Amino acid sequence: MKQKYDVLIIGQGIAGSCLAYLLLQQGISTHIISSPLKPNASRIAGGLIQRISGNFLSLPDLIQDHFDDAVSFYNNLNSVFKIPIIQNYPTFRILDSSQLKLWEKKCSQKRYSAYLPLNLSPFSINQKTHQAIKFNETYVVNTELLLTLFTNFFIKKNMLTLYTLQEHELTFKKDRVEFNNITANYIIFCVGSFLKEWSLFKNFSMTNSKGDILSLRLHNPEKQVIQSDKWLAPAEDNLFKFGSTYEQDSSLAPKKSNYYELCSSLDRLGFCDYSIHNIASAHRCTFYDYKPSMGFLSSIPQVGIFSGFSSKGYITAPSLAQQWSRTFPGIKTKELLPHRLNRR
Numbered sequence: 001m002k003q004k005y006d007v008l009i010i011g012q013g014i015a016g017s018c019l020a021y022l023l024l025q026q027g028i029s030t031h032i033i034s035s036p037l038k039p040n041a042s043r044i045a046g047g048l049i050q051r052i053s054g055n056f057l058s059l060p061d062l063i064q065d066h067f068d069d070a071v072s073f074y075n076n077l078n079s080v081f082k083i084p085i086i087q088n089y090p091t092f093r094i095l096d097s098s099q100l101k102l103w104e105k106k107c108s109q110k111r112y113s114a115y116l117p118l119n120l121s122p123f124s125i126n127q128k129t130h131q132a133i134k135f136n137e138t139y140v141v142n143t144e145l146l147l148t149l150f151t152n153f154f155i156k157k158n159m160l161t162l163y164t165l166q167e168h169e170l171t172f173k174k175d176r177v178e179f180n181n182i183t184a185n186y187i188i189f190c191v192g193s194f195l196k197e198w199s200l201f202k203n204f205s206m207t208n209s210k211g212d213i214l215s216l217r218l219h220n221p222e223k224q225v226i227q228s229d230k231w232l233a234p235a236e237d238n239l240f241k242f243g244s245t246y247e248q249d250s251s252l253a254p255k256k257s258n259y260y261e262l263c264s265s266l267d268r269l270g271f272c273d274y275s276i277h278n279i280a281s282a283h284r285c286t287f288y289d290y291k292p293s294m295g296f297l298s299s300i301p302q303v304g305i306f307s308g309f310s311s312k313g314y315i316t317a318p319s320l321a322q323q324w325s326r327t328f329p330g331i332k333t334k335e336l337l338p339h340r341l342n343r344r
């Protein structure tokens with residue numbers, strides 16, 4: 001007997017999890033197939049949610065548009081799962097000399113004045129003092145915990161099959177998609193950077209970047225976020241994550257040179273008493289215009305994607321999933337439709 005669903009989602013990272021969870025709330029029957037073998041960028045990510053981002057202290061519209069929805073989505077999950085998934089931490093943003101000038105300039109601009117602190121908060125790490133500004137509106141999602149809670153939730157509801165799907169296993173009919181004993185009206189790819197493995201998306205312009213990240217144990221840790229060109233954030237089991245590197249590299253394994261780059265950043269910040277638990281890496285699925293994509297292909301209308309969250313998936317995916325699930329299968333945010341990604 002065929003199992004019939006409205007939607008089949010491929011990939012259970014933050015994108016697939018949010019979309020499946022929210023479609024379910026709209027009464028849309030959904031099943032997920034997710035690989036137990038392929039790495040999941042969402043587990044590795046720092047889970048930082050901040051308005052001001054990057055070395056240029058910028059305030060991107062994409063973040064402002066989704067920030068509040070993201071925070072309230074995770075706060076709501078705190079009560080659903082009855083465990084803190086998102087937490088607010090004080091954040092020290094260490095500024096080098098050019099960023100100090102930038103900060104002085106931006107402080108006086110109306111757009112930034114609500115978000116940038118007006119005073120410096122000098123900050124010391126083991127007697128090394130840095131010029132820094134302090135933010136109070138930084139949230140950190142416990143990414144490992146959240147993904148595990150979602151996995152357990154979907155398993156309990158019989159909504160998840162752990163399997164690495166291959167393209168030749170899918171059959172596309174005029175009004176549905178079939179795989180083994182599953183038939184669905186729509187299939188939506190939430191496979192992150194693995195989108196490039198599918199010939200369905202071979203014409204998409206992608207500039208994925210790889211990031212390596214350390215998990216470490218600090219002696220005498222304070223639960224706070226510290227940022228320079230890298231960031232340190234509290235994670236699960238009293239560990240901290242320290243990341244991350246950016247490079248164009250298609251390999252899946254972390255690199256020795258990135259390990260040394262991260263360790264020397266820790267040294268420059270003044271950390272001397274820490275032990276490294278592990279190093280992990282993942283690719284950020286990034287389209288040419290650095291915007292995510294959601295919607296169906298014009299060539300095969302039962303095939304959708306929800307992907308391209310680059311380095312901001314924890315901020316943008318929940319709010320976009322909310323928008324899509326409310327109007328499903330239609331879409332309001334037309335500028336994100338995938339046809340824009342086809343290379344001319």
Ligand SMILES: Cc1cc2nc3c(=O)[nH]c(=O)nc-3n(C[C@H](O)[C@H](O)[C@H](O)COP(=O)(O)OP(=O)(O)OC[C@H]3O[C@@H](n4cnc5c(N)ncnc54)[C@H](O)[C@@H]3O)c2cc1C
Nearest residue numbers: 011013015035041042045046047048165192211312313314
């Ligand atoms: C080092 C690093 C740090 C980051 N830090 C942050 C941060 O602090 N804040 C933030 O907002 N974002 C951060 N990001 C970005 C964030 O991780 C991504 O935007 C987000 O995780 C993308 O989620 P996704 O669900 O699209 O992809 P993924 O999390 O990669 O999920 C894809 C899923 O698809 C599955 N899959 C792939 N192929 C198949 C197949 N053939 N069959 C079945 N399943 C398949 C994979 O196993 C995986 O589970 C960071 C990224 C990196 C690399």
